[in-house]
Amino acid sequence: RGMFFWFPVIGTLWYWSRLAVLARLMRLLLEQQIPLPHALRLAADGLRDSYLSAGCRGLAEAVESGRPRSEGLARFRQFPAGLRPLVNTGQRTPSLAGAFQAAAELFETRVQVYCRLLETVLPPITFIVIVVAIMFVLIGLFMPLISLISKLSG
Numbered sequence: 001r002g003m004f005f006w007f008p009v010i011g012t013l014w015y016w017s018r019l020a021v022l023a024r025l026m027r028l029l030l031e032q033q034i035p036l037p038h039a040l041r042l043a044a045d046g047l048r049d050s051y052l053s054a055g056c057r058g059l060a061e062a063v064e065s066g067r068p069r070s071e072g073l074a075r076f077r078q079f080p081a082g083l084r085p086l087v088n089t090g091q092r093t094p095s096l097a098g099a100f101q102a103a104a105e106l107f108e109t110r111v112q113v114y115c116r117l118l119e120t121v122l123p124p125i126t127f128i129v130i131v132v133a134i135m136f137v138l139i140g141l142f143m144p145l146i147s148l149i150s151k152l153s154g
Contacts, residue, residue: 023104030097
């Protein structure tokens with residue numbers, strides 16, 4: 001499932017939108033003063049994405065075993081490197097929920113950027129594909145006629 005995220009544009013859009021959902025869930029759970037490992041497990045259960053859920057469960061185990069959060073985040077490929085500084089800042093301040101709020105806003109901004117990219121690039125690409133397809137159809141229709149004319153004239 002994680003390989004889907006590496007699919008150009010669409011996979012990236014999917015990945016950042018799922019991370020935004022995860023960050024929002026974490027903010028909500030941490031605001032309710034749920035301990036981080038338990039909040040990570042609850043978020044994993046609430047996600048529809050098994051790839052990110054596995055990362056949350058692994059991070060929960062890493063935090064319970066005494067590893068620093070940033071080290072745990074670095075260990076799992078599910079989490080982007082940009083999340084580490086936010087969590088480190090949240091770890092040093094009393095507001096880890098605020099750090100996840102900032103992360104959610106960052107991820108949602110990325111989703112908006114990719115959506116704008118799709119809105120800008122997709123129509124011209126679609127037009128080019130349709131024109132090329134029509135050209136192939138026309139060439140396919142006229143090739144027998146051209147072949148017949150060349151045989152008759154030769």
